Amino acid sequence: MSEPIFFDAPEPVQLSEIAAWADAEIVRGEPGQLISGVAPLEDASAGALVFFDNTAYLKQLETTTAAACLVAKRHKDKVPDGVAVLVCADPYRSWALVLAHLFPQAMRPVEPGEAFISDRAIVDPAATLEDGVTVEPGAVIGAGAEVGAGTVIRANAVIGRGVKIGRDCVIGPNCTVQHSVLGNRVYLHPSVSCGQDGFGYAMGPAGHLKVPQVGRVIIQDDVEIGANSTIDRGANRDTMIGEGTKIDNQVQIGHNVVVGRHCVLVSQVGLSGSCTLEDFVAIGGQTGVRGHVTIGMGSQVAAVSVVSDDLPAGGRYGGTPAKPVKQWFREVAALRKLAERGGGS
Structure with a gap:
């Protein structure tokens, strides 16, 4: 069986772009160095970005083989030689900002593609759906409900009569909203x-x-x-x-x-x-x-x-x-x- 991959690997990105996303300063490393992915400290391969903000993981930091590390100023000297250092105020927050750029599909788990309303969904004729709403199979939307543009109603969700849902929402599988x-x-x-x-x-x-x-x-x-x-x-x-x-x-x-x-x-x-x-x-x-x-x-x-x-x-x-x-x-x-x-x- 092949290894399942649920999030596409990002395109390689220069360290300078990572620093800009993370609001970080490069204090060691070349701005043009390529970052090809992310990993935990103990399992980082060449090209991977890691972060460090908890001294409980100091041993893992000392032996990491990552390409670059997001780290607070007080811990920058703990990063091993050969690993680029990006100093930031809050490494975990900076990590989140970088991941949002590298894996945008993980921010909102909706498969890319055109919006659609499945012929296996039940949408009451008295419901109002703006353009760009997706309704997956098995979902039910009741009379008088209103759903804003860009919202996704996942499989088997039930939206009750008169419910109002704004734009760019995600209503997960099997949710009930009334x-x-x-x-x-x-x-x-x-x-x-x-x-x-x-x-x-x-x-x-x-x-x-x-x-x-x-x-x-x-x-x-x-x-x-x-x-x-x-x-x-x-x-x-x-x-x-x-x-x-x-x-x-x-x-x-x-x-x-x-x-x-x-x-x-x-x-x-x-x-x-x-x-x-x-x-x-x-x-x-x-x-x-x-x-x-x-x-x-x-x-x-x-x-x-x-x-x-x-x-x-x-x-x-x-x-x-x-x-x-x-x-x-x-x-x-x-x-x-x-x-x-x-x-x-």
Whole structure:
């Protein structure tokens, strides 16, 4: 069986062009040197570009056979002789910029070619699709839905009645989108569910009475949502996802949640109904946020934490319940000492 290759190898590029893309300075190497690909530090062949920004990989850097390395100024002297050095402020960010130029098809996983609507898709006559929309086999688009130019609806996705989707979006395979309004350049990875009922019940001894969920989901521009994540529509107001926010796989967002701009939610985060994340909040994996709390702008919450009260802006928090990290670390250290003392008695 032949080796499967899913992304075409880039054409060789001069080091000077790589430096321009990366906003980097060539401090060692010839501007005309050709770069023919990218690789990890430990598996780089002649012509490959690598990056280094974590001292945990120092041994791999010391033995790399790459052609060139993106590196911060403080680490430039650690790059082996014979490897061109490109100094930049943030090697990982520069790496991302270079990859976007070398592998543009990996930025938006849509095969090149003319837009088309498959004869095996079902598009209601009352739906409105701008020119340049692609609808793959098995997709369903309901009455009154609107889809903007350049958007791709992948195989077996379901776009519900009245849904509005902006331009240059990607709706991944097996996604379901209902009661939702999406901006431009929104990317839903496979099997995202968006706009379904929020979890609302009036509990009582006679049984649990379902509370109708009559809000929407509003997703602003440049949001990316990972595979198998779920976003419930609002109960009596809208669930909101702010522009530029990035959401990992298997994240649950409850009804009436407001997520600000440029937030980052890592895998398996759970946001309970009516909580609010202000702009630039970052939450580590498997963290839960209680309903009706607010996490202030720019705050960071460590993985596997529980946020049960409001958190002020700009802080770093962790633990159960979440608290400032310095306090959390002191409590963990004190508990460890207490356990050690008890074990030796």
